[in-house]
Amino acid sequence: MNVYFSCSLTGGRNEEGVYRAIVDHLLTAGHDVPTAHLARPEVMSLERVVDPQEVYGRDVAWIQACDAVVAEVSTPSHGVGYEIAYALSLGKPVLCCYRDGSTVSKMITGNNSPGLTVRSYRGPAEALLIVDQFLEAMNHGTPESTR
Amino acid sequence: MNVYFSCSLTGGRNEEGVYRAIVDHLLTAGHDVPTAHLARPEVMSLERVVDPQEVYGRDVAWIQACDAVVAEVSTPSHGVGYEIAYALSLGKPVLCCYRDGSTVSKMITGNNSPGLTVRSYRGPAEALLIVDQFLEAMNHGTPESTR
Numbered sequence: 001m002n003v004y005f006s007c008s009l010t011g012g013r014n015e016e017g018v019y020r021a022i023v024d025h026l027l028t029a030g031h032d033v034p035t036a037h038l039a040r041p042e043v044m045s046l047e048r049v050v051d052p053q054e055v056y057g058r059d060v061a062w063i064q065a066c067d068a069v070v071a072e073v074s075t076p077s078h079g080v081g082y083e084i085a086y087a088l089s090l091g092k093p094v095l096c097c098y099r100d101g102s103t104v105s106k107m108i109t110g111n112n113s114p115g116l117t118v119r120s121y122r123g124p125a126e127a128l129l130i131v132d133q134f135l136e137a138m139n140h141g142t143p144e145s146t147r
Numbered sequence: 148m149n150v151y152f153s154c155s156l157t158g159g160r161n162e163e164g165v166y167r168a169i170v171d172h173l174l175t176a177g178h179d180v181p182t183a184h185l186a187r188p189e190v191m192s193l194e195r196v197v198d199p200q201e202v203y204g205r206d207v208a209w210i211q212a213c214d215a216v217v218a219e220v221s222t223p224s225h226g227v228g229y230e231i232a233y234a235l236s237l238g239k240p241v242l243c244c245y246r247d248g249s250t251v252s253k254m255i256t257g258n259n260s261p262g263l264t265v266r267s268y269r270g271p272a273e274a275l276l277i278v279d280q281f282l283e284a285m286n287h288g289t290p291e292s293t294r
Contacts, residue, residue, distance in 0.1 A: 008223070009252070010223065010250040010251075010252060011158075011223035011252075012223075047253075050253075051257065052253040052256040052257025053257040053259060054257070055253040055254070055257050056253055056254055056257035056258050056259070057257070057259075059254060073225055075223075076155070076157065076158035076159075076222075076223040076224050076225055077223050077224075077225060077228065077252065078220055078223055078224060078225075078227060078228035078231070078251065078252040078254065078255055079228060079252035079253065079254035079255070080225055080228065081224065081225035081226060081227065081228025081229040081230075081231075081232070082228040082229065082231055082232040082252070082254045082255070083228075083232075083254065084225070084228075084229055084232075085228070085229040085230075085231075085232035085233045085236070086232045086236070089232070089233070089236040103157040104157075104225065105156070105157060105158075105224065105225040105226035105229070106194075106197075106199040106202040106203055106226065107202070107203055107206060107225065107226035107229045107230065108225055108226070108229070109199040110198070110199025110200040110201070110202050110203035110204070111203050111229075112200060112203070112204075
């Protein structure tokens with residue numbers, strides 16, 4: 001599957017370890033992850049040199065082409081929030097996962113849009129389990145709506 | 148006009164002074180601002196008790212009913228990013244304004260969606276001027292695309 005991974009860049013990188021665990025897990029399972037570079041620590045200097053309109057056009061095209069979006073939402077981010085809404089407007093399945101105890105916007109935790117799954121995790125291992133359950137539910141055509 | 152004002156809640160309230168200036172300015176000019184309470188310092192305790200699904204349903208209905216969205220984007224926020232994308236998907240005019248020097252997501256600064264205006268300001272007075280210019284351009288049917 002083609003999975004668009006979305007995470008905070010400028011908003012903060014506290015959960016970078018989980019970002020990498022999710023992306024590595026998806027790649028190892030054979031999925032395409034166009035945004036895999038976002039989980040790497042050097043992304044901040046890499047992305048800084050890219051033109052904003054180029055980033056926007058690139059990310060929007062990747063979302064249009066993906067089968068699903070996996071968003072890590074422990075750290076507030078305009079870009080991630082934008083991408084979640086944009087993907088849902090296109091009818092893409094979206095998983096929002098966050099570290100248990102994070103304060104997450106009610107526009108996400110209270111969101112009952114079709115195709116959206118919102119889950120908390122206690123550590124990287126549980127995050128990967130949640131990602132697997134989300135993709136498996138997609139394959140079986142039974143989109144979750146747990147929150 | 149009915150103007151939906153969007154700003155960070157849980158992500159941080161550093162720009163609360165500007166939020167209040169914008170909302171007071173809009174109300175004084177005779178506009179309806181359904182989210183006026185978001186600019187008040189007591190909002191954090193008020194919103195905490197409201198059910199997430201109620202907040203989501205309320206805010207989505209307000210966006211559907213509004214003539215325009217004014218978003219302050221100096222402080223990262225999933226909710227604000229979500230609301231910007233949602234409003235644009237409905238064809239609403241959206242102003243994103245931020246304090247000069249803030250690091251703003253390229254999904255906003257590089258965004259060339261029709262109806263979106265992105266502007267920076269150096270202080271509250273300039274923020275109000277930008278809001279007025281945005282609403283005036285709307286009235287004249289000449290949506291800006293300055294960024």
